[in-house]
Amino acid sequence: MNEVLERIPRGPVLYVFAGVMGLLALSTILGALLARLRLDKDFRELNARIRSWWLMAVVFMLAILLSRAVSLVFMAFLSFLALKEYLSLIPTRRADRSVLLWAYLAVPLQYLWVWVDWYGMFIIFIPVYMFMLIPVRMVLHGQTEGFLPAAGTLHWGLMTTVFTLSHMAYLLQLPEKGGAAGASLVLFLVLVTQLNDVAQYTWGKLFGRHKVMPTVSPNKTYEGLLGGMATSFLLVLLLAPHLTPLTRNESLVAGFFLPLAGFLGDVSVSAIKRDIGVKDAGSLIPGHGGVLDRVNSLTFTAPLFFHFLRFLHF
Secondary structure: OHHHHHHOOOOHHHHHHHHHHHHHHHHHHHHHHHHHHOOOOOOHHHHHHHHHHHHHHHHHHHHHHHOHHHHHHHHHHHHHHHHHHHHHHOOOOHHHHHHHHHHHHHHHHHHHHHHOOOHHHHHHHHHHHHHHHHHHHHHHHOOOOOHHHHHHHHHHHHHHHHHHHHHHHHHHHOOOEOOEOHHHHHHHHHHHHHHHHHHHHHHHHHHOOOEEEOOOEEEEEHHHHHHHHHHHHHHHHHHHHHHOOOOHHHHHHHHHHHHHHHHHHHHHHHHHHHHHOOOOOOOOEOOOEOHHHHHOOHHHHHHHHHHHHHHHHO
């Protein structure tokens, strides 16, 4: 027990987690008040989201604080669930069943490269090797009908649910610099990305009037987008000095592109669901949908933040 406690990061990470718990408590109270006072609006989905956030925050906190191994297994499991939801949505050919097994096996392999800190293989395994292996395995079946859509959608799914999200895990392998270690970098990325989603949803719910992309995501509004970006910009300026090695000017840049990237990741996954004809990728998380619905913003913010940070400081 003492060894586990010694591995838990101290300082800003624990303070931020305490702040998140306080924010969730405040959100729970505000959600209950809004449901009572604003009878002209339906806040049931908002309150369901808040209840789910409690569970997600506790699970994420334990995964990040216990050990690096637990964190990597947790993130690999997230990628697996997101890939599983994606594959359950897209149409697949009977001949491609064995190829789906290859896709699932790519998850532990991608996170193995993270665990052994093999950056060279990590960065090319899915974009290059899986890009070649998937169509080769399909070709061996000899079925050409539907080959291009099948190969393209499967590789796109691997890139989205495994490759991009694994960048979040590789943050744990970056050396400590300026007091910022792997756990604090992951916390910063996830907190900014997820609170950006919450802020955009809340601003849009309260003041949203003008649709941003009505044919892609009808609930997205300019008021929600701009309000969420402003809120996230301030959050980055507040947290970056304590959780990252970013300078003031670098934080200003990150404060702009992270919330925008989160929005673009969200609507990109929304376009897939709109094309397929479903509202949510799954139903695992009440008020949120599935895992893919919850990590869609991270599919853009994780790789962008990782390479931005690595280029500037590592």
